[in-house]
Amino acid sequence: MPVYLDHNATAPVRPEALAAMTAALNQVGNASSVHRYGRDARRRVEDAREAVAGLIGVRPGDLVFTSGGTEANNTALRGHGQARTLVSAGEHEAVLQARADAETIELTPAGTVDLDALDAALAADRRPALVSVMLANNETGAINPVDRVVEIARKHGARVHCDAVQAPGKIAVDAQALGVDLLTVSGHKLGGPQGAGALAVLDGRPLTPLVTGGGQERKQRAGTENVPAIAGFGAAAAAAQADLDRIAGLAAWRDRLEAQARALCPQVQIHGAPAPRLPNTSCLGLPGVRAETQVMALDLAGVAVSSGAACSSGKVHASHVLRAMGVAEADAESAIRVSLGWTSAAADVDAFLDAWARLVRKHGLAADAA
Template sequence: MSDRVYADYNATAPLRGETRSAMIGAMDVIGNPSSVHGAGREARALIETARRQVAGLTGAAPQSVVFTSGGTEASALALKGCGRTRVFTSAIEHEAVLAAVPEAVRLPVDAEGVLMLDALQAALSGGGEDCLVSVQWANNETGVLQPIEQIVEIAHANGALVHSDAVQIAGKLPIDMKAAGVDLMSVSAHKIGGPAGVGALIVREGLDIKAIQSGGGQEKGRRSGTENKIGIAGFGAAAEASLITLGDWQRVAVLRDRFEATVRQAGNGARIFSSGVARLPNTSCVSIRDARGETQVIAMDLARVAVSSGSACSSGKVRRSHVLDALDPGSPDAETAIRVSIGWETTEEDIDRLVAAWCDLYKRSSDNQQ
């Protein structure tokens, strides 16, 4: 049994063995992928293999995959390079989207965190030919899944494009970009067991995207800069492994539900966010009344259990969750929630330790309230 229970997969996932092997192999390939000699062609072959692997995970054509430095850059490229001047997002988007287009109109979600489709329809009713709708496929804090197909239907009927941040759903549930009709989609390697520092924007065939990083014209002119062949090789291997093991997330969902059953039994002082709608199989966002989220994270860490408060993507900053505020405006629960996100290496013993640590935390919190 490991000394620590790792329950923060939504922040970053453990490196897969397949990823490590692919990256080590790529380290021996010395060529620049843009060079036409043999060494360059060998490097190019690595990248094109990875492109096919990422495409296979996401239901896209290989030529649609544009490699980037991560999900953040991929979203920025979609939002700024699509040529649309008006952007609509949900109120619970990741900061990577919100910060890229601070002028975007934020559309409301319901109490479970699902985008209100009537609000989207109203926003586009004047015509959406100059509009982009950007909605996370799965939320990083609550795990809630958005009705992407319905969002696409409304957007396209009004002439708008659709971008989806699919960073969290990729590798956890089957996704098919073509079938869903999404125009632009962001994915990230380190959420699926690949290396940090590499991601991809998937661009619908026939849609032009303008580069926001100029230079040598790599990635068919859509993203300049010598490709990170080692990271990309690892990304591809992780994508292929994730596709093969998609069925294992059913086991993970059972473990997640075991933990949540404990939370439900705790009483009125505990809350599970978005539990009434479809969510990722690995994610629980729970709060304990009057116990600040960062305090809970520290207490769990002392018990050798790694969880997070908020999105864990803000350079260690602790602040009130805008996601939970959108679900329940003004509620103190936005400051008292933690996120538990488990994954393929999580065991029954890990859940036992997670439950024991959380129950101890809940008991101490309840005792302090008396």
């Protein structure tokens, strides 16, 4: 049977989300209408708002629904109104490309933001700033010390945005405890539909909206709400919250995968391993074998993984995250990402290891090759 190990790209839709979406699609109504059909649609939106807010530790009124993480990130980065924007070098392109004038903060070799570099950059220019640092990296799974980022930012009077897209449903997330001002979340990373996301605005300060022309989402995001997608997002959020303990157990499978990969090929590189990581994510580098070669060979063997990074056209390119960590270009080009999720089974790890072992032996890299 085919094995899907690319949950960080998108997770399979949870049955709870599918049921909620189907129910919403079967019910007519615009959430802005005042009649019973409109009120029913509004109830679905507000129920979802409560569920998503509960997953990330914010008040329902803090949430602005968007079309996904990219729109939420762009809303935060383009609409914050500060004179400066600072982003970590490991951010997703949805943050890195949101502003041409953004200043980049280095990463440590472990893959987390360099706190000393952030402190120095903020100290060097006293203009009001927004700092954007992701909670968990989509390629390595490395978890940033966002609470320390907030502490440094507050010392310099800066606001903090956190792209938390990869974290909810994999680890517990409490945006208020982190102390951030803005936080992004996306439905399809945790078993909801593609096309639904949200931006939490915790400090209550208005943003300049990207989309205008209506009063929806407290005038922060105009346009008729996508009720089926939002309902599915909410149902997935509730299911993911209830599933957190089981997902935490994926760390044991990840560790077994990495240990056996090292036994098969001692020269394998595990990027981000020194940092705290998501329990489901492993970024493996097989020296001398390009990522696209590995991805295609594994796909032919029935195992779906991804390269360190893939652009919108589907072409594989060397990871900017690994380069920012100081990984050599050739090694960055040999990295693949294995990401487990809510549908994963222990047998999936075995299937990956079997297929990967054949690949390693084919290229003469196995420990027993001599």
